[in-house]
Amino acid sequence: xxxxxxxxxxxxxxxxxxxxxxxxxxxxxxxxxxxxxxxxxxxxxxxxxxxxxxxxxxxxxxxxxxxxxxxxxxxxxxxxxxxxxxxxxxxxxxxxxxxxxxxxxxxxxxxxxxxxxxxxxxxxxxxxxxxxxxxxxxxxxxxxxxxxxxxxxxxxxxxxxxxxxxxxxxxxxxxxxxxxxxxxxxxxxxxxxxxxxxxxxxxxxxxxxxxxxxxxxxxxxxxxxxxxxxxxxxxxxxxxxxxxxxxxxxxxxxx
Amino acid sequence: xxxxxxxxxxxxxxxxxxxxxxxxxxxxxxxxxxxxxxxxxxxxxxxxxxxxxxxxxxxxxxxxxxxxxxxxxxxxxxxxxxxxxxxxxxxxxxxxxxxxxxxxxxxxxxxxxxxxxxxxxxxxxxxxxxxxxxxxxxxxxxxxxxxxxxxxxxxxxxxxxxxxxxxxxxxxxxxxxxxxxxxxxxxxxxxxxxxxxxxxxxxxxxxxxxxxxxxxxxxxxxxxxxxxxxxxxxxxxxxxxxxxxxxxxxxxxxx
Numbered sequence: 001x002x003x004x005x006x007x008x009x010x011x012x013x014x015x016x017x018x019x020x021x022x023x024x025x026x027x028x029x030x031x032x033x034x035x036x037x038x039x040x041x042x043x044x045x046x047x048x049x050x051x052x053x054x055x056x057x058x059x060x061x062x063x064x065x066x067x068x069x070x071x072x073x074x075x076x077x078x079x080x081x082x083x084x085x086x087x088x089x090x091x092x093x094x095x096x097x098x099x100x101x102x103x104x105x106x107x108x109x110x111x112x113x114x115x116x117x118x119x120x121x122x123x124x125x126x127x128x129x130x131x132x133x134x135x136x137x138x139x140x141x142x143x144x145x146x147x148x149x150x151x152x153x154x155x156x157x158x159x160x161x162x163x164x165x166x167x168x169x170x171x172x173x174x175x176x177x178x179x180x181x182x183x184x185x186x187x188x189x190x191x192x193x194x195x196x197x198x199x200x201x202x203x204x205x206x207x208x209x210x211x212x213x214x215x216x217x218x219x220x221x222x223x224x225x226x227x228x229x230x231x232x233x234x235x236x237x238x239x240x241x242x243x244x245x246x247x248x249x250x251x252x253x254x255x
Numbered sequence: 256x257x258x259x260x261x262x263x264x265x266x267x268x269x270x271x272x273x274x275x276x277x278x279x280x281x282x283x284x285x286x287x288x289x290x291x292x293x294x295x296x297x298x299x300x301x302x303x304x305x306x307x308x309x310x311x312x313x314x315x316x317x318x319x320x321x322x323x324x325x326x327x328x329x330x331x332x333x334x335x336x337x338x339x340x341x342x343x344x345x346x347x348x349x350x351x352x353x354x355x356x357x358x359x360x361x362x363x364x365x366x367x368x369x370x371x372x373x374x375x376x377x378x379x380x381x382x383x384x385x386x387x388x389x390x391x392x393x394x395x396x397x398x399x400x401x402x403x404x405x406x407x408x409x410x411x412x413x414x415x416x417x418x419x420x421x422x423x424x425x426x427x428x429x430x431x432x433x434x435x436x437x438x439x440x441x442x443x444x445x446x447x448x449x450x451x452x453x454x455x456x457x458x459x460x461x462x463x464x465x466x467x468x469x470x471x472x473x474x475x476x477x478x479x480x481x482x483x484x485x486x487x488x489x490x491x492x493x494x495x496x497x498x499x500x501x502x503x504x505x506x507x508x509x510x
């Protein structure tokens with residue numbers, strides 16, 4: 001297989017590295033930022049190209065567009081003469097955004113990526129969609145080289161998955177951040193709650209989170225909740241968040 | 256060392272098992288629910304007692320009260336003739352709630368416990384407080400048998416830690432639960448986002464969550480946020496939570 005990558009951000013970098021480690025040839029990397037493209041290309045034994053025309057005219061069997069959602073449409077228009085498969089990696093965008101090309105699909109890895117933190121793709125679910133069974137077959141062959149978890153997911157379902165991922169990843173990370181800020185304001189180290197964060201995530205790897213809920217809200221421990229709200233008096237947004245979270249959690253417990 | 260345990264819930268069970276595995280003798284278990292006390296006692300080679308007087312008159316060097324916060328005060332009054340050390344394990348309660356006894360302290364493990372999920376205590380931070388250096392020394396000797404992470408934390412700091420733990424554990428778990436509900440309403444399996452949950456927690460084991468924030472809110476991706484809010488139209492509380500979380504996250508990004 002012979003792949004080209006458009007983009008040089010978190011997803012492009014981690015996906016590019018994973019493809020490279022799976023012995024897949026990366027023909028070229030293009031990015032709006034040539035320096036970033038070069039950094040990525042050097043890590044995956046590839047080269048950068050100066051224009052998307054070079055990718056259009058290349059022998060790549062597939063072009064993976066891994067850029068911000070609002071840049072996809074403009075970029076794919078520059079690939080309209082390309083004869084291979086074009087996919088994007090976005091959870092939020094429909095496949096049809098690529099329809100200026102004829103062989104299109106989506107290659108959506110459900111994971112949180114950072115440039116500096118390498119991911120073991122073996123455990124990353126990859127959600128595939130394609131506009132023909134032939135293209136789907138190709139995407140599936142590519143995906144199984146990276147992971148054992150391949151799902152077929154249409155554009156509507158993918159939007160739901162992306163929404164769930166915001167609740168499962170982006171929001172929890174921000175709560176970790178608030179926890180860290182609360183601690184540091186009182187000269188306490190974030191390190192002290194890291195094992196708790198890890199265990200909270202580990203607990204739901206086999207169980208259902210509904211059965212794992214602990215804390216003052218599910219116990220309807222009003223004294224503790226009121227004390228906590230008082231401690232947050234100088235941070236109205238955190239207080240509002242505390243109150244809203246606690247209210248919805250307490251409703252779960254119909255005791 | 257010779258310990259007695261009051262309580263038979265999640266913390267009592269996991270702490271009791273950890274003490275037992277560390278070769279500490281558990282003299283007796285008492286719980287308001289005798290059947291639960293028996294279940295715990297049988298797991299830790301101990302016995303149950305019918306009344307707290309038996310614990311007061313026992314040779315235990317320390318009694319660990321691991322019950323709901325609002326039950327501590329009533330229980331400790333029944334131990335006022337006991338000559339050993341009395342501790343509670345609560346994040347929210349001050350040490351002074353035990354002051355009817357003379358040798359008092361707090362033995363607060365920062366972790367989320369379930370009866371059915373055994374915890375490796377080696378990685379559990381234990382926060383200690385005592386009303387004398389002698390008692391502190393005893394608690395420290397006990398704690399280091401269980402974990403390498405022992406902290407001295409006063410009652411004010413412990414309240415802060417407990418508050419931070421709510422943000423780092425209880426709230427994220429509830430967000431996992433919402434994510435699971437969103438998926439199941441659309442015939443998608445929670446399994447598909449478990450690797451994401453794990454990686455989100457793993458990322459902050461070395462890094463600062465502020466540097467790890469990803470998702471539509473930190474990117475100020477208004478289109479995606481609006482689309483997500485529309486998908487939540489039938490769940491006003493989830494929608495409200497989505498909006499509040501996104502608003503506070505977007506404020507972090509001053510781009």
